[in-house]
Amino acid sequence: MGYLQLPGLGKVHFHEYGTGNKPLLAFHGYGMTGKQFHVLEQSILPQYHIYGFDHFFHGDSKLDGWTEKQILAGMSKNMVRSYMQEWFNIYGEQRISVMAYSIGANLALILVEEYAHLIDDIILMAPDGLSVYxxxxxxxxxxxxxxxxxxxxxxxxxxxxxxxxxxxxxxxxxxxxxxxxxxxxxxxxxxxxxxxxNLIRLLKPDAAAVAALINQHKIKCLLIFGRHDHLFPKSAAMPFIGMLDDAEVHEVTLGHWLVIKALDEYLAK
Known part of the structure; x- marks a missing residue:
């Protein structure tokens, strides 16, 4: 585990796990922490070394002196770039992958907007950010x-x-x-x-731009949806999926609560 000190934003805590060598930056869903993906021990963890970030107001991440007025105004998309900039300052600029669940997908997709030329894989589970809900x-x-x-x-x-x-x-x-x-x-x-x-309300990716970058840089794209998910269903993401040249898309017999042992077993097969 460790911390990134993001200028003008705060201190972001991250968890490290996984037995693979490929670095993967992961963003969890609401009410969880960066350890959320630890359950994917058969499918994802053997392939990657995961850096799972705690969102602000979750885990040990802390905003630095932000007033309520600033929080309600929301952080800008440009601030998401500092996650990568500070991570590169510690580990050096290198190729990475990104993974996210639910609201965490907004951050992952914005990183694709900014760093597509350095991204190998993107894994999204029940993702927000692909449509207007x-x-x-x-x-x-x-x-x-x-x-x-x-x-x-x-x-x-x-x-x-x-x-x-x-x-x-x-x-x-x-x-x-x-x-x-x-x-x-x-x-x-x-x-x-x-x-x-409110803090993340302005973090809305440009889905068309993201799709074009995934295609241009041939980023391997894995999208997973719950068949019974009424929050971020596959149907809402179909326009985005239709813009991708070669995405692997799964709809599993689960609801929105996807990152569980059953998903790990499904992916491992």
């Missing part, structure tokens, strides 16, 4: 949605009520509901959710 866009960019999100953060009853309503509409299943509920059942958890999603 209306519910997230509403609470992060619409003035009414942002006000509602702020209110829900401070209220003991509103966030659980909204979550139950969303489950009834079928946008999330029972397993995702339980996961989400466990992240909003205290005021501090609700605040961390609010800060996390």
């Amino acid at each position: 209306k519910s997230l866009h509403f609470i992060l960019h619409n003035p009414l949605g942002r006000a509602l999100f702020s209110w829900a953060t401070k209220s003991k009853w509103l966030a659980p009520f909204i979550l139950k309503t969303v489950k009834k509409t079928g946008l999330i299943d029972e397993s995702l509901y339980q996961i989400a509920y466990n992240e909003i059942d205290t005021e501090q958890k609700r605040l961390d959710t609010y800060y996390t999603l």
Whole structure:
């Protein structure tokens, strides 16, 4: 494990694991840490040496003196470049691979925008960032949605009520509901959710540009979706998939909660 000190941003903690030699930078999903991919011990870990980064408001990563106003304004896409710049300062500029799950895919895709000429593989699981997801866009960019999100953060009853309503509409299943509920059942958890999603709200990759770069540099692309995922389904990513020349795409019999032993066993086969 180690830390990257990112100028103007903060201290990012990362975990190291895997028995392979190829460096792979990994970005986890909400509520997890950079250790999330440790479960992929048969399929991914033997091939790569993983550097799994903790998102801010997760694990041991800490913003450096940011005010609430700055957090709600969001970090810029340009700041994601500093992950690579500082990692190269420690390990030297070299070819890498990237991997991400859910909201972590936004960072991985932005690194492809900036460093495609140095990337061998990209592995995305239930990825955000390939399309506009209306519910997230509403609470992060619409003035009414942002006000509602702020209110829900401070209220003991509103966030659980909204979550139950969303489950009834079928946008999330029972397993995702339980996961989400466990992240909003205290005021501090609700605040961390609010800060996390607002901090990354501007980190939206240019999907068409990313696809063109993957094709141009012949980056090996593995995309994995849950057949029962109502949050980031394969159907929403089809325009992006259609722009790729040679992607390996899997839809497994799981929901959004993908990074589990069952996925490892599936990939190992």
